[in-house]
Amino acid sequence: MISITDVSVPAEAEELVLSVLRSGHLAQGPRVAELERAVAELVGVEEAVAVSNGTVALIAALQALDVGPGDEVITSPFTFVATVNAVLAAGATVRFADIRRDDQLLDVEAIGPLLNERTKVLLPVHLYGQAVDMAPLMSIAASHGCRVLEDAAQAHGATCGDQRAGSFDVATFSFYATKNVTTGEGGMVTTSDGELADRVRLLRNQGMRERYRYEMVGYNYRLTDLQAAVGLPQIAHVDELAARRRANAEVLDDGLADLPGLHVPVQHEGRRHVFHQYTIRLDDEAPASRDELAAQLNARGIGTGVYYPRVVGDYDCFAGHPSVVPDPTPTAVEVAAQVLSLPVHPSLSPSDLQTIVEGVRAAWGRAV
Numbered sequence: 020m021i022s023i024t025d026v027s028v029p030a031e032a033e034e035l036v037l038s039v040l041r042s043g044h045l046a047q048g049p050r051v052a053e054l055e056r057a058v059a060e061l062v063g064v065e066e067a068v069a070v071s072n073g074t075v076a077l078i079a080a081l082q083a084l085d086v087g088p089g090d091e092v093i094t095s096p097f098t099f100v101a102t103v104n105a106v107l108a109a110g111a112t113v114r115f116a117d118i119r120r121d122d123q124l125l126d127v128e129a130i131g132p133l134l135n136e137r138t139k140v141l142l143p144v145h146l147y148g149q150a151v152d153m154a155p156l157m158s159i160a161a162s163h164g165c166r167v168l169e170d171a172a173q174a175h176g177a178t179c180g181d182q183r184a185g186s187f188d189v190a191t192f193s194f195y196a197t198k199n200v201t202t203g204e205g206g207m208v209t210t211s212d213g214e215l216a217d218r219v220r221l222l223r224n225q226g227m228r229e230r231y232r233y234e235m236v237g238y239n240y241r242l243t244d245l246q247a248a249v250g251l252p253q254i255a256h257v258d259e260l261a262a263r264r265r266a267n268a269e270v271l272d273d274g275l276a277d278l279p280g281l282h283v284p285v286q287h288e289g290r291r292h293v294f295h296q297y298t299i300r301l302d303d304e305a306p307a308s309r310d311e312l313a314a315q316l317n318a319r320g321i322g323t324g325v326y327y328p329r330v331v332g333d334y335d336c337f338a339g340h341p342s343v344v345p346d347p348t349p350t351a352v353e354v355a356a357q358v359l360s361l362p363v364h365p366s367l368s369p370s371d372l373q374t375i376v377e378g379v380r381a382a383w384g385r386a387v
């Protein structure tokens with residue numbers, strides 16, 4: 020079976036984890052600080068604050084931005100549920116701007132009609148590893164006087180213009196097991212706003228500045244040195260790992276681009292896609308539906324994934340939620356039935372890629 024995900028950590032991590040175990044310092048300590056410096060340097064920001072996972076990173080960032088009841092946050096309906104759960108956990112109201120059909124990313128032009136005096140944060144999601152078009156989004160935020168929180172959970176090392184994803188205002192990353200960089204569970208908030216980073220650090224540690232001096236109501240959002248040791252060697256190699264994903268994507272593009280009704284991932288000029296997922300879209304011209312193709316590939320030993328089968332607002336728990344505005348997003352609803360992710364991870368061999376291309380082409384009755 021060719022799996023849709025592969026969790027393999029560089030061998031250097033083993034040494035590092037062992038040294039943490041032997042140091043007797045297992046909780047947040049020097050390795051977490053090292054991971055924070057490495058991520059800040061990679062992303063090109065002043066501050067990176069490690070937290071226990073990507074969801075908590077979003078919650079902490081929103082809390083540090085003082086987002087709460089009465090405030091609105093505009094995001095994509097086509098995202099992992101954590102994006103929406105975090106806004107609700109902060110007590111704010113969720114608004115959905117529709118996505119673009121071609122790249123499945125938040126449509127910056129759909130933000131305008133949702134803006135009002137309650138809008139506090141724009142929350143773009145760099146879905147599948149490609150950044151949202153940040154320049155126009157930043158100018159909307161600037162002219163409306165709201166902040167921008169990038170959900171870069173899937174976009175370690177991605178770029179947008181001459182900047183890295185995660186460097187525009189405030190951003191969050193996830194180091195969950197299947198993400199491009201993993202610590203098992205883990206997350207990070209990045210920003211060059213020193214005061215904001217300071218608030219995230221306080222929130223992370225019970226609101227405590229120094230021992231038993233509490234400055235705000237906080238929580239325990241900490242990461243451990245054991246986890247940081249797993250992540251450090253991956254941050255060092257993040258561009259190399261992304262290059263392998265990109266090379267795999269190119270092989271898939273070459274093998275699939277001529278199939279009618281199949282759209283390979285769009286890669287925008289000036290935005291380096293790091294291929295957390297390689298997601299094809301099937302339209303009505305395709306000979307099989309998305310689900311039929313997935314079943315055929317599965318029968319050939321090729322794992323696939325659907326990210327995501329429904330828009331978040333479509334589930335009862337969100338559709339009926341008093342803090343989720345039912346903004347219509349017809350493109351996202353349509354696209355959710357069309358997308359299929361194929362394996363693209365760095366551990367794929369050339370013959371795996373060949374098998375994937377052959378498997379997809381077979382559904383079109385075409386040889387390689």
Ligand SMILES: *Cc1c(COP(=O)(O)O)cnc(C)c1O
Nearest residue numbers: 072073074099101102172193195
């Ligand atoms: C994974 C993910 C998260 C949440 O990260 P966790 O570390 O799993 O809590 C948030 N947003 C997006 C888009 C994700 O893919």
